[in-house]
Structure formats: C-alpha cells, structure tokens
Amino acid sequence: MLVHELFAQARAERPHHPAVIDGEGRLTYAELGRLVDRSVGWLRGQGVTAGQRVVYGGDADHRFLAFLYATLRLGAIFVPAHPELTGAQLGYLAGNCAATVVLHGAGPLAQAWQEVRETPPDPYVADTAPDDVALLIYTSGSTGDPKGVVCPHRPMVAAVGAVNARLGYRADDVVLCRLPLSFDYGLYQALLCATVGATLVLTARNRDAALLRLIEQHGITVVPLVPSLAQMLTVLQRRRKVPTRIRLFTNTGARLGRDTVAELLDCFPGAAYASMYGMTECKRISILDPAEYADHPDSVGPAIPGDVIRIVDADKRAVPPGTVGEIVVRGATVMAGYWQIPMDQQQRYLRGPDGALELHTGDQGYLDQQGRLYFVGRDDDMIKRRGVRMSLTEVENAAERVAGIVAAVALRPAADDAPLVLAVLSELTEPELRDLLAEHLDRARMPDRITHLDEVPLTPNGKPDRKAVERLLRPESSPQKWQTHEPVAV
Secondary structure (H helix, E strand, C coil): HHHHHHHHHHHHHCCCCCCEEEEEEEEEHHHHHHHHHHHHHHHHCCCCCCEEEEECCCCHHHHHHHHHHHHHHHHEEEEEEEECCCCCCCCCCCCCCCCCCEEEEHHHHHHHHHHCCCCCCCCCCCCCCCEEEEEECCCCCCCCCCCCEEHHHHHHHHHHHHHHHCCCCCCCCCEEEECCCCCCHHHHHHHHHHHCCCCCEEEHHHHHHHHHHHHHHHCCEEEEEHHHHHHHHHHHHHCCCCCCCEEEEEEEECCCCHHHHHHHHHCCCEEEEEEEECCCCCCCCCCHHHCCCCCCCCCCCCEEEHHHHHHHCCCEEECCCCCCCEEEEECCCCCCCCCCCCCHHHEEEEEEECCEEEEEEEEEECCCCCCCCEEEEEEEEEEECCCCCHCCCHHHHEEEEEEECEEEECCCCCCCCCEEEEEEEEEECCCHHHHHHCCCCCCCCCCCEECCCCCCCECCCEEHHHHHHHHHHCCCCCCCCCCCCCCCCC
C-alpha cells in the first residue's frame, strides 16, 4: 500500500461521503478526487516527474490535500512548509531539497490554483514502490538548521495503521484539525481519515472564537490537541456548555498536565483521552490506551504495534525497567534518516546490534515492568543542578499540577550555577506559588525565581515556545539563525 492509495481507496469506496470541510465549504471524496486529478495535470505541466520535490507552504485546506495526493501520484516527493515561514526559511528548505516547484504566498498560490481548476483531469499514476520517498518533513532546527526527515511510503503507511490500531478512528468520525498540516501531527489526521473514509474538518487559529460552534455544527467526534487548544476549549466550554459528540481527545508533543486533562474531560462528558509520544523521525512511538489513563496518568503508553522501545544509558547499553535513560525505538515506523546526510554522520539514526536501523531519540524516559513508557524530558531539556540530573519538562509538569497555574515554562539556566527561572501564567503571587510548588518539587527542582507572563508564546505548531519566553525575559538571548538562500518561485 502507498500513501496516496489510502485516499484512492476511500475515493472508490465512499465517493459521496464528505472528505474535507474547510473555510470554503465541503468536498466529498469524489469531488476532492477530481481536484487531485487536475492537480496531477498541472504539476505534470510544470515538469514534475518521479523523485522530484514539490514544496507546498499553503494553509490547511483542500488545496493542500489536492497537491499532496497529486504529488504522490506522480511518484514525486511532497515537502510541506508552514505558511508563516519567512523568505529566508522557505529558501533554505527549497535549496536544501533542490525543489522543482515551490508554492508559497497568497498571490502565487491563488494563481496556481486558478490554473489547476482550468486544467483537464489527468488520471496518471506513476509506478511507485513502497520504499520510494513520499515526503520530506523538516524538523524545527532547534539544534541547527532544519533537517529533512526522509519518509518513504512503507513506514508512513505502517504508522497510519499502527496509530489507528490503538486509536480506532471510524468511518463515521468527524475529526477536527486545528493543527498546521505542515506539522506531522496535523498531516497524519488527513491520512487517518482517508484510511477509514472519515471526514476531516480543517480550521485555523483566526477562527478560534467560533471553535465550539464548529464542533457543534459538524458533529465533531475526535479532537487532536496541543496544550493551548485544550486550555482554550475548556475555557470556552465552561462559558457555553455546548452539548457535543466528542468521543476522543488525543495529545502528543507538548504533554497536557493532569489538571488540564481532568478539566477537559469534566467539560466534555463521554470523551476519552489518549496520551501519545512520538517525533517526526518515527511519527508515533507509543500510545496509552484511554482506559488506562486513570491508573497511569503520567505514562505515554506502550510501543505501538510493529515497534520496540528500549532504554539505554550514555554508553548505549540497555538499562532495566524503572531506570531513566535515552529512549530508543526500532521497527516498522522508523523513517529512513535525514535528507542528504550520510548515514554514518547521523546522530539519531544508528544501526542496532543486529544491523537494523534504530532511532535514538535523544529524549529521556523509562519503562515500567509492563512496558509502558514514561517520558521524562527532551535531551536539550536536561540540566544538572545541586548534584541532581533533572529535566525542565518535569519542573513544568509539576508546576502545571498546581491549581491556579494555567501554564508554566522553565528556562534553561545560562550557566551551571545560574538561577533556575520558572515563568508562569497565573494570578497567584510569587509567595503563594512558592508555597504550593513546595508540595510538588524537591529542593533541587525548586525554581530560584518565579516570574509572571501575560501570555505564553507558542510555536507555529501551537506548543509553548521556550526560546520565545527566553527572549522575553532575557533580551540578550539571540533567536535561531537560519542559513539564507534565495527562495525558488514557480
């Protein structure tokens, strides 16, 4: 099975069922399929052939999906880019992958789409193999220039199947996606919907005021979350108390605090919550069964079907259950490394003892006796303070368990002996916060200074942006530098 065949199958089996709903209306699988056919013809007219790269930086709407499936039908490689990238950032991506076509910006996108709609449908489907590359998804570049994760069809389709085996998306589901489709958590919502023939509802941040109305109007049943969206839905629902059909919330990336989940489930009775862990380099690694959340609220679950998790120490040796170390994963969903970086120079992708490719996540965690994973923190979150190795994430998670703290961001100390600063969104005073935090944090993890934020800056994917908070509180901090290249135009 190939990625675009997931959509082709739904198109054949459920032609009249709604495939996508966005700000411009509703399209059935048959209607979206005809736009895919026209997009195939347009891309062929631009000279796109198998193996070439197509960079797409448009909004999360039906055009994105049409160009995605059309690119894959040609055997070409789709490169999703966030629509808010600057010219320098987009130029870096386009230059790094040597793109044949780059679609970005309101004017060029509108012109291209008008031409697509005037292009005759083209039934062409390239002869593509499962190990051919389908996508390049560029990482955020927190430790340097962004790297393109090479995503072949085989592990992508395996990831869709494994995730759905745990989450159980259904043909009658209506999935709300407020996430950018350039973010793999958002993109895979489209693939999960296609694999079962469900309906995908796409919305953007500028429509947040109408979010509950959207949920009610379309009968939303599944909502993928980031913390900011969970908090927003809770606030909106407490005000309006709208009856909904939501049966499942999911979360990955920045984890939700226990209090946030409790409030969310209280506001949306009948809904369940699935905590997940993953990264672009492997898509999804573990998923906690919603039925186990009450007993294991800090776990992100066992490995998904087809994958194996192990924990290793600094010397890459396996450690026993309960011992914190680096999370390593192998199996069907591990992607094929980074674009144009020789395998022997890749720090994340390494050959295991038996020669199989493994992903060394750089994240810290541990397994319990039943194989459930507990995420402790990102490698760049780890600090040593007062002789104790700890994670900034565990400080944040503990703070967010305190009633009255809406969100918390712990900043990496500028030096080993520098103060640990915790920035919070809260109406409590610093002395009140310190007394409450003392119930959750030991002396080593207690922040030296607590400062208040008016709002928590977010990344384009909706996660708390620690670097942006650092720039607010430490003006001398410099932002991420990107190498610059001239953007490529259509």
